[in-house]
Amino acid sequence: MNSSMAMKLFNILLFCTPIYVGLTLSISAHAGGIGLLKKYDCASCHALTGPAPATLAALWQRKGPDLFYAGNKYRQAWLETWLQQPKRIRPAGMFYMNHIKPGPKRNMVDTSTLTEHIQLNKKDAKAIAATLASMKTHTALIQAEKHDASISPGPLGEMLFDKIYGCMACHQIEPGFGGMSGTEVYTAGKRLTPEFMLSYIRNPQAWDPKIWMPNAHLPDNNKQKLVNYIIKLSKESNDE
Amino acid sequence: MNKYLLMMLLAITSMCLHSPAVNAESAKDNYRTYCMQCHGMTGLGMGVNIQDMSVQPRDHTDAKAMGTRTDVELFKVIKEGGLAISKSSLMPPWADTLTDQEIHDLVKHLRTLCNCEYSTK
Numbered sequence: 001m002n003s004s005m006a007m008k009l010f011n012i013l014l015f016c017t018p019i020y021v022g023l024t025l026s027i028s029a030h031a032g033g034i035g036l037l038k039k040y041d042c043a044s045c046h047a048l049t050g051p052a053p054a055t056l057a058a059l060w061q062r063k064g065p066d067l068f069y070a071g072n073k074y075r076q077a078w079l080e081t082w083l084q085q086p087k088r089i090r091p092a093g094m095f096y097m098n099h100i101k102p103g104p105k106r107n108m109v110d111t112s113t114l115t116e117h118i119q120l121n122k123k124d125a126k127a128i129a130a131t132l133a134s135m136k137t138h139t140a141l142i143q144a145e146k147h148d149a150s151i152s153p154g155p156l157g158e159m160l161f162d163k164i165y166g167c168m169a170c171h172q173i174e175p176g177f178g179g180m181s182g183t184e185v186y187t188a189g190k191r192l193t194p195e196f197m198l199s200y201i202r203n204p205q206a207w208d209p210k211i212w213m214p215n216a217h218l219p220d221n222n223k224q225k226l227v228n229y230i231i232k233l234s235k236e237s238n239d240e
Numbered sequence: 241m242n243k244y245l246l247m248m249l250l251a252i253t254s255m256c257l258h259s260p261a262v263n264a265e266s267a268k269d270n271y272r273t274y275c276m277q278c279h280g281m282t283g284l285g286m287g288v289n290i291q292d293m294s295v296q297p298r299d300h301t302d303a304k305a306m307g308t309r310t311d312v313e314l315f316k317v318i319k320e321g322g323l324a325i326s327k328s329s330l331m332p333p334w335a336d337t338l339t340d341q342e343i344h345d346l347v348k349h350l351r352t353l354c355n356c357e358y359s360t361k
Contacts, residue, residue: 055265056265092288096277100288163294166332178292179288179291180289214334215337216332
């Protein structure tokens with residue numbers, strides 16, 4: 001093997017090892033935030049470069065949500081607030097099977113296995129939120145969506161979410177009401193960009209190939225209604 | 241360049257080049273990941289999600305009920321969801337999550353859970 005081939009190999013490695021996180025990030029982001037991500041060792045639980053888990057074994061071991069597309073997913077203001085005052089978003093943790101136990105009527109969440117999230121001071125939260133907001137992959141997926149806030153869900157919103165498409169089987173629409181294996185959606189309107197929600201509902205596997213949310217193949221118009229319903233839920237609840 | 245180092249580089253490279261490829265997962269692992277959230281840790285229909293579901297998930301160990309379904313129907317309900325066999329939409333479609341082969345394997349897995357085959361009795 002000659003040295004130019006070795007160099008090629010090295011280049012390939014460069015793109016698929018998390019060791020080079022800093023290198024890829026520093027092109028676009030605030031140096032301060034990157035230093036802090038390192039200081040707090042956020043990468044020990046969160047993927048700061050892709051790809052998302054491609055096998056079930058990797059999926060089961062994921063310790064925290066992937067953040068390599070954080071800038072396309074979260075609202076920066078929410079990131080800043082949440083990092084200072086983190087509150088549980090997934091009632092059954094990252095992979096629900098790691099956090100449930102048998103119960104008399106159904107499997108129950110074993111809350112003793114869930115841990116509190118690291119809490120940051122205002123200054124560090126602000127710097128990290130800015131860095132996360134600059135981390136944008138899957139931008140083509142976001143650009144393919146156009147949110148239309150004028151399509152009112154009306155009373156149909158809840159019908160679609162609960163009965164017609166069965167989304168509530170996995171998502172809580174208010175504290176303690178709904179399913180446990182997905183994220184709570186009553187705070188999602190404050191947390192997520194509408195384009196991310198539209199795109200995730202269109203094709204969850206495009207973001208996270210092994211995730212246990214199925215693609216329900218909804219018509220575009222109903223996707224808009226569901227997203228506007230989720231946004232409405234966030235305005236109703238005084239839960240941050 | 242050191243021979244062992246090169247070999248290691250090659251191994252890691254081929255691993256990461258192949259990682260996005262679709263690996264067929266075992267039926268047991270797929271059932272654990274995608275089905276237990278509703279059908280429960282032991283398939284009895286007592287999943288962590290069922291508290292507020294208006295239609296309860298099928299007990300997959302119920303030989304009598306599962307025996308009324310052909311393998312073709314089981315394949316169809318997993319791939320296309322409850323509506324495809326005139327059942328509740330709370331049973332979701334898994335066509336975009338699982339390959340046909342993985343769904344066939346799940347049908348076989350269901351037959352071991354109920355310890356039953358299709359029967360007209």
